[in-house]
Amino acid sequence: MDVTHTKSLCTPSDHRWSRRQWLGATAGAAVGAAGLGGLLQPAIAEEIAKTNRQVLFVWIDGGMSQLESWDPKPNTKFGGPFRAIPTSVPGIHVSELLPQTAKQMHHLAVVRSL
Structure with missing residues (x-):
């Protein structure tokens, strides 16, 4: 050797x-x-x-990107391929892939940055 x-x-x-x-x-x-x-x-x-609060941590490893779900960035060149839809919270938008979530958004908090 x-x-x-x-x-x-x-x-x-x-x-x-x-x-x-x-x-x-x-x-x-x-x-x-x-x-x-x-x-x-x-x-x-x-x-x-x-x-009386609960936390749901969503980790989609290999799944949708943030641009296709929680942070669609409408009207920018960085936005995802899907359109942004309004939620039950004024000024907050999510992807069109999450219509039921958009209806319940007033019950949720989304952290979009760390």
Whole structure:
């Protein structure tokens, strides 16, 4: 075998954690667990239940683009191939592919940017 090839192989020593790496990972996990534990407290759960709201996260991996659904960008060169239709919220438009959603838009909130 070529000497340069053997030096590029992965060895068990490449996967050893230093004490600093282990402490950092452990501390990060502890902080994360403590933060999540706070969400499970009954008082917080009761407060969340009082608002009576739900979240629906729509992730369409490989599906319609934002231009063909929630953010059609009407009257621009960047707009999608479908026309924008008005919704039950004045000034908000969605794609013509979502007519039932457009009727219920007053119940929804759409985040179009991050």
